Amino acid sequence: MTPPAALAVVAALVAVAVLVGIVWRVRDGRRRDGNGETVDAADAGEWGARATLVQFSTEMCARCPQVRRLLGQVADAHAGVVHTDIDLTRRADLASKYRVLQTPTTLLVDGRGAVRARFNGVPSRADVEGALATLPVLQEA
Structure with missing residues (x-):
């Protein structure tokens, strides 16, 4: 392979890597609507009357503590909302059941x-609270 051809291949690989990185970054943390799946209460632990924020994390996840704090604050600010954290290190079976490909992953149930x-x-x-806003508010007794 000639040096110009090798340089062209390397440049093409770098361009593809940059494009994949940009797409990954744009999609990271974005809200996606549920696709009709359900979560078993036995998997989620404590269940909220209005909603449950189910966070999937692992022991080695660097961003999970930040998300845990955020979701805990959101749950505390809204009546009937509970945050639960599932450690996939201990429950690896749930990763395939709920199609978790990265941590953290959060489901609003x-x-x-x-x-x-x-x-x-x-x-x-704002995205989490926006998703919560689509759910009915509990009536105080």
């Missing part, structure tokens, strides 16, 4: 167990 939104990566507080 309504009171009936239906997934209403999915966040892969670090979500913004």
Whole structure:
């Protein structure tokens, strides 16, 4: 292979890598609507009357503590919303069951167990609260 051809191949590989990186960064943390799947209450642990923020994490996840704090604050600020964290290191079976390909991954589950939104990566507080706003508010007794 001639040096100009090798240089062209390297340049093409760098361009593809940069493009993949940009797409990955744009999609990270974005809200995706639930696709009709449900979450078993036995998998999620504590269940919220209005919603449950189910976070999938691992022991070695660097961004998971940040998301744990964020989701805990959001849950504390809204009545009937609970945050639960599932460690995939101990429950690897749930990664394939709920199609978790990266950590952190967060599912917004309504009171009936239906997934209403999915966040892969670090979500913004505004996106999480926006997804919560689509759910009915609990009536105080």
